[in-house]
Amino acid sequence: MLGLCRGAHAMIDEKKLEERLVALEAAKSWSPRVVSRLETLLRSGADEALYRINPIQFATEKSIAEAEAIDLFLHACVAGLFDMDWLLVCPMCSDVVESFRTLRKLHTHFHCHLCQSDYDAALDDYITVTFTVSPAVRRIRFHEPDTLSAWDYVFHYKMTPGGLMPDGVPWSETAKGLVRSLVRIEPGAAASLEIDASEGALLGQDFDSDAQFVVPVTREASVTPSHVPVMLDPGTCVLAVANIAPGKVVFEISNSNKLPVVFGILQLPSATDQRPKLRFTPSLSGKRLLMTQTFRDFFRSEVISATEGIAVLDVTLVFTDLKGSTALYERIGDLNAYIQVQRHFQHLLDVTVRHNGAVTKTIGDAVMAAFSTSADAVRAALEMQEAVDQLNRDRPQRDFILKIGVHRGASIAVTLNERLDYFGQTVNIAARVQNLADGDEICLTEDVFRAPDVAEIIAPYPVTRSEAELKGVSKPMSVYRLARRTS
Incomplete structure (x- = not known):
């Protein structure tokens, strides 16, 4: 018997949680209630709150010194409460382009499918470190991304909330307002997406590859098709029309890939100004982690x-x-x-x-x-x-x-x-x-x-x-x- 405790949103292995919290408590001398705050998060936090935790944000919210919060999560990893992830984050859309469990696998050249752009990362820029609850302690839905809804997959699994527009609004929230349809399509299957298109442009995007289309929506469109076929091949997207008129249109999306795809259609505004580079909320950069003594002492294999x-x-x-x-x-x-x-x-x-x-x-x-x-x-x-x-x-x-x-x-x-x-x-x-x-x-x-x-x-x-x-x-x-x- 594993001693699993099922709550409304949580499945916790109580025995492992207690054992590992005891180990964490004994790891060093902590400030008052630091470990208890983490325990509260582990027991009652929403799944989203236990996925890719930003320790700097945690420190701010819990009134803990940043250095102690970083040490807390590092020792929690040693105790088996959390797993550490190195993320390559796109500076234009805050998409987590790649995630690595170890520094050894991290590379610095990466390509964002959403922005169709290539970047070179430095430990100061585009590389951030987060922590996710171990599935051995508590299972959350993000441990199994293939079972997520298309919405959760794009906006909670792939994107980070830390990328902010100039007005301070997270880009992920702005992007949600642009979505007209978002669906997971199985291999060999098709989906019909009905869109009420407005003037500007529509972006169709496979969120895991370069397959995308941009089709202008203009009153001067020569043809007003009611149905538009779209073929998704590995890494490519074939669209049969050059433009469409405003109004209702159904996109027939066929997935010829061997894997499921998460495909969305977004309404782009008429303005063609380039979207500004995002600014990011403070996070644990790869640079800062390498300059943390606890990391160097306890993660020598990294x-x-x-x-x-x-x-x-x-x-x-x-x-x-x-x-x-x-x-x-x-x-x-x-x-x-x-x-x-x-x-x-x-x-x-x-x-x-x-x-x-x-x-x-x-x-x-x-x-x-x-x-x-x-x-x-x-x-x-x-x-x-x-x-x-x-x-x-x-x-x-x-x-x-x-x-x-x-x-x-x-x-x-x-x-x-x-x-x-x-x-x-x-x-x-x-x-x-x-x-x-x-x-x-x-x-x-x-x-x-x-x-x-x-x-x-x-x-x-x-x-x-x-x-x-x-x-x-x-x-x-x-x-x-x-x-x-x-x-």
Whole structure:
């Protein structure tokens, strides 16, 4: 007996739900009622609310810090409560063009059937990460898309509600108002769709392929057919007329494909202005997830298999190193020095996580960390100095003195040594800027210094500007040196 509980809209495996909630509760120290809010959603949320959950939206609605909400869903995946999906989302129509369960399968070149357009995605753009309840815990109708109504399939399964028109209305809601008929047609079957056509144009669309037609609706139409045959072949759509007049018309849609199709007819307005690019509600981007330490710690098998890597348009990298570490090893011995250096790593990791970053790797005594914003990176760099000060307070002398470099730019996310890493000139410059720093000094490049909020953060600190020649960089770069505050 599975112990299934059937409600009006839910079928829940109570035993698995309880076991996995207990595991989630024990995973870390959560803020009050965080797990209980998720449990309420799992038990009583509508199917739509448990499909492709946006953790940033969840955080806003439940008054939870974004970082904790992201951690919550990641740990919930580890516990078996949710499955994680990487989505490629069309920027013009908010259609989920492709969905992948693992980062390994993600690719960056995609084609939207609805917009007939090709795109190149970056981890910052068009790639978003969502979470769907595990069917082992609670079954929802979206686990079986072939059983969905045509309406649910198009507007709830395929489209995301996060793509907004300039007036703030979701494009999916606008598109619903354009639909004149929407139907699922089995292989070898046909459907008769009666449309009351208005002036403008009619769009016929197979929502899973490039098969579509656009037929003008004009009073000057030479023929006014009452029935229009349409043949759907794999990837193509054959329409027998060039235009039609306003009024009632029946489209006879024949599906010669080997699979069912979801086909719709939409009334397009007379205006031919190009539809504006959508803006999207805040969501968990692939970039932010890669800069979440919990993801890196618990999803080590998630790697990038694309040989060219995946672009990151804007990342801020922090490199740190210890000044005089060789002398430390000589003075207190290898084992003691190793233990102390590991303590220093843990302190820097804790600081990085507090400022929404992730440690990418350690190299000897050095740390490389990645942040979504320069402001977070600079705050972290300053707090790293304070964390090292705390380590030194318990020692007879200052064994730990940090040299820090911070640079911002584009990069490529890759897999190196079976771990997610960053590659490119931005990484090279960040490392070389760190080499310029003296002990107790933070060196910022111009891109970081001019980034939003950074000027306010560093206002209390002495700053000197200089020009530096960096190996592999054709032109001198401006470097801003932050010294420690004297008071």
